[in-house]
Amino acid sequence: MRMLINSPETVVADALRGMAAAHPELDVDVERRVVVRRNARGGGRVGVVSGGGSGHEPLHAGFVGYGMLSAACPGEVFTSPVPDQMLRAAAAVDSGQGVLFVVKNYTGDVLNFEMAAELAEEDGLRVERVLVNDDVAVTDSLYTAGRRGTGATLFVEKIAGAAAEEGAPLERVAELARRVNASSRSFGVALSACTTPAKGSPTFDLPDGELELGIGIHGEPGRERRAMMPAREIAEIAVGAVLEELAEVGPAGGPVLALVNGMGATPLLELYGFHAEVARVLAERGVTVARTLVGNYVTSLDMAGCSVTLCRVDEELLRLWDAPVRTAALRWGR
Amino acid sequence: MRDAEFFRRWMTAAGAAVEREADRLTELDSPIGDADHGSNLLRGFTAVRAALEAGPAATPGAVLQLAGRTLISTVGGASGPLYGTLLRRTGKDLGEAAEVSDEEVRKALYAGVGAVAQLGGAAPGDKTMLDALVPGVAALSASYRVAADAAEGGARATVPMLARKGRASYLGERSIGHQDPGATSSALLLAALADTADAADAADPAGSA
Numbered sequence: 073m074r075m076l077i078n079s080p081e082t083v084v085a086d087a088l089r090g091m092a093a094a095h096p097e098l099d100v101d102v103e104r105r106v107v108v109r110r111n112a113r114g115g116g117r118v119g120v121v122s123g124g125g126s127g128h129e130p131l132h133a134g135f136v137g138y139g140m141l142s143a144a145c146p147g148e149v150f151t152s153p154v155p156d157q158m159l160r161a162a163a164a165v166d167s168g169q170g171v172l173f174v175v176k177n178y179t180g181d182v183l184n185f186e187m188a189a190e191l192a193e194e195d196g197l198r199v200e201r202v203l204v205n206d207d208v209a210v211t212d213s214l215y216t217a218g219r220r221g222t223g224a225t226l227f228v229e230k231i232a233g234a235a236a237e238e239g240a241p242l243e244r245v246a247e248l249a250r251r252v253n254a255s256s257r258s259f260g261v262a263l264s265a266c267t268t269p270a271k272g273s274p275t276f277d278l279p280d281g282e283l284e285l286g287i288g289i290h291g292e293p294g295r296e297r298r299a300m301m302p303a304r305e306i307a308e309i310a311v312g313a314v315l316e317e318l319a320e321v322g323p324a325g326g327p328v329l330a331l332v333n334g335m336g337a338t339p340l341l342e343l344y345g346f347h348a349e350v351a352r353v354l355a356e357r358g359v360t361v362a363r364t365l366v367g368n369y370v371t372s373l374d375m376a377g378c379s380v381t382l383c384r385v386d387e388e389l390l391r392l393w394d395a396p397v398r399t400a401a402l403r404w405g406r
Numbered sequence: 407m408r409d410a411e412f413f414r415r416w417m418t419a420a421g422a423a424v425e426r427e428a429d430r431l432t433e434l435d436s437p438i439g440d441a442d443h444g445s446n447l448l449r450g451f452t453a454v455r456a457a458l459e460a461g462p463a464a465t466p467g468a469v470l471q472l473a474g475r476t477l478i479s480t481v482g483g484a485s486g487p488l489y490g491t492l493l494r495r496t497g498k499d500l501g502e503a504a505e506v507s508d509e510e511v512r513k514a515l516y517a518g519v520g521a522v523a524q525l526g527g528a529a530p531g532d533k534t535m536l537d538a539l540v541p542g543v544a545a546l547s548a549s550y551r552v553a554a555d556a557a558e559g560g561a562r563a564t565v566p567m568l569a570r571k572g573r574a575s576y577l578g579e580r581s582i583g584h585q586d587p588g589a590t591s592s593a594l595l596l597a598a599l600a601d602t603a604d605a606a607d608a609a610d611p612a613g614s615a
Contacts, residue, residue: 125482148449150440151483179572180483183525187478187487210576217575271432271441288576290440295578 073267080269084126084146091133095400098136099164105157107133108143112165118236118245119143119165122174122229123158124181125150127268127373128289130401131225137399138406140233141174149268149373150290152180158188162197170198170242172249174228176221177205178290200246204228206258206381208317209286209295220288223331223370223381224256227393230402234395248392252383255321259313260379261306262287262294262335266372285309289335289372289379303342307349310380315357321384327362329393330354331381336371338378343367346378362390369401407505412606413469414458419598421451427594434587438574443485443587450481450489466506470497484572485588488522488535489595495521508603512546519543526571533569533581535588537561542596554593554600561589 077083085102092100099108112119122132123145132144143161147153162171171192175185182203189199204221211219232249240248262284265274278284283301284294318328332347334340347366354361362385370379385393396406424431428444435443457476463469474494478486496518500506506514519539528534530541542557562585569581572588 147482148446149442151442151446151481152486154479154482154486156479178484179526180486183484183487184482211578217571217573220576268441270445271436275436275441290573295576295580 119171134401139397155188202249234392256383258381262377264376266375334368335375467500528571533567538589538592550600557593
């Protein structure tokens with residue numbers, strides 16, 4: 073397997089050095105693995121901090137900047153960062169208004185952010201945590217680790233960041249973030265496994281002519297394997313699965329944000345073609361799409377495939393979604 | 407009685423076992439996880455060795471607490487907090503004594519495993535590290551070797567289990583048929599403890615307590 077890297081051991085540090093070189097508006101601590109918005113404490117705002125394993129770029133560091141994250145903590149590839157990183161990020165962004173941790177629901181992320189929150193509170197910081205768990209492929213019950221956090225992370229980080237930018241207090245930012253998460257559902261499909269730099273070979277074996285339904289974003293296989301099918305049929309399965317669970321959230325017919333997300337190795341040509349089918353299915357089901365994002369935002373290294381995330385929005389959430397944002401990977405309106 | 411040096415040797419032996427088995431742990435983590443358990447633990451135990459060489463941990467409790475803190479600060483994922491908590495809680499339970507008896511080690515490890523269960527929210531049978539740790543610690547009253555064998559048996563017994571916690575749980579039925587990587591590394595940790603005790607007792611037959 074050929075990769076554009078120096079060595080598997082240095083991929084995360086090398087990428088951070090590249091971010092520092094490309095984005096002088098960010099404070100990148102390569103050694104300690106924290107990416108902070110320049111002058112993060114300056115505006116007296118609530119800090120919005122996220123983090124997780126590397127390999128999902130541009131998530132999370134690509135979303136640090138005006139109107140979105142105050143800081144991000146990248147872990148090793150597909151491995152949650154450690155509490156020391158989160159503490160440093162919290163200390164770097166706290167202006168006395170408190171800090172929101174946006175945590176994807178994986179055991180490792182949950183445990184490390186939990187430890188970091190306890191230590192930060194001992195240091196006198198106010199910390200709120202919001203768990204993102206939008207993946208409908210996983211059964212959510214007391215006897216499981218619960219639904220995974222995937223595409224909705226982008227919606228949560230954007231809307232919480234916009235609220236913080238406007239000067240909303242910590243409780244309000246946290247409440248909005250939880251509302252966005254509760255209103256969002258995702259479903260992912262893999263056309264190939266991904267290759268982690270450490271292992272150097274695909275994380276699972278997917279024969280030609282087959283696809284995995286219900287995948288996560290860590291190269292873990294999905295729930296079910298089927299024969300390869302055209303984009304229109306994949307869209308029907310994915311959108312159908314999301315809408316079925318979204319029905320629990322609120323009455324059908326309200327507007328949604330739609331994210332058609334590439335997993336890393338699927339060309340935009342294919343993603344847009346797939347989105348045409350997603351838009352068709354949504355129209356047939358009577359769902360109004362308020363805003364759409366198509367691209368690679370919450371990826372899984374070089375996995376081919378896509379995910380569909382829908383979030384039911386009201387006027388307030390839509391206004392915060394439309395608010396200006398200026399980050400490496402998402403920017404508009406400013 | 408066991409002194410701080412005994413626990414340093416245990417941690418060194420655990421690090422060597424992780425280094426030896428890193429590829430196998432990562433291989434086990436591929437079909438039902440994300441193929442990094444070996445490299446993550448190796449990073450952690452390499453840091454533990456450096457911390458113990460640099461640090462002034464003078465008691466059994468201090469050695470394990472330093473090792474636990476180091477794992478939490480370097481491993482990440484779920485294994486970092488879980489293994490870190492296991493060692494920290496065991497170390498705390500050993501207190502500040504310069505030497506501890508095997509009975510005290512047994513009780514402390516029991517408390518450590520309890521803390522892991524509480525933090526991770528898992529129970530035996532969920533296909534996690536607890537499936538090796540719980541039978542292992544239960545067998546400590548016999549000997550360290552019996553405990554290591556029980557943990558190894560527990561790790562093997564995870565093969566037919568359906569994962570209910572951790573990354574493997576996302577696979578549902580498809581998690582069946584694979585040995586749990588966390589249970590496997592837990593068995594390595596207890597095997598390293600048995601090896602350390604065997605070596606210490608061979609050197610000083612009167613020293614075991």
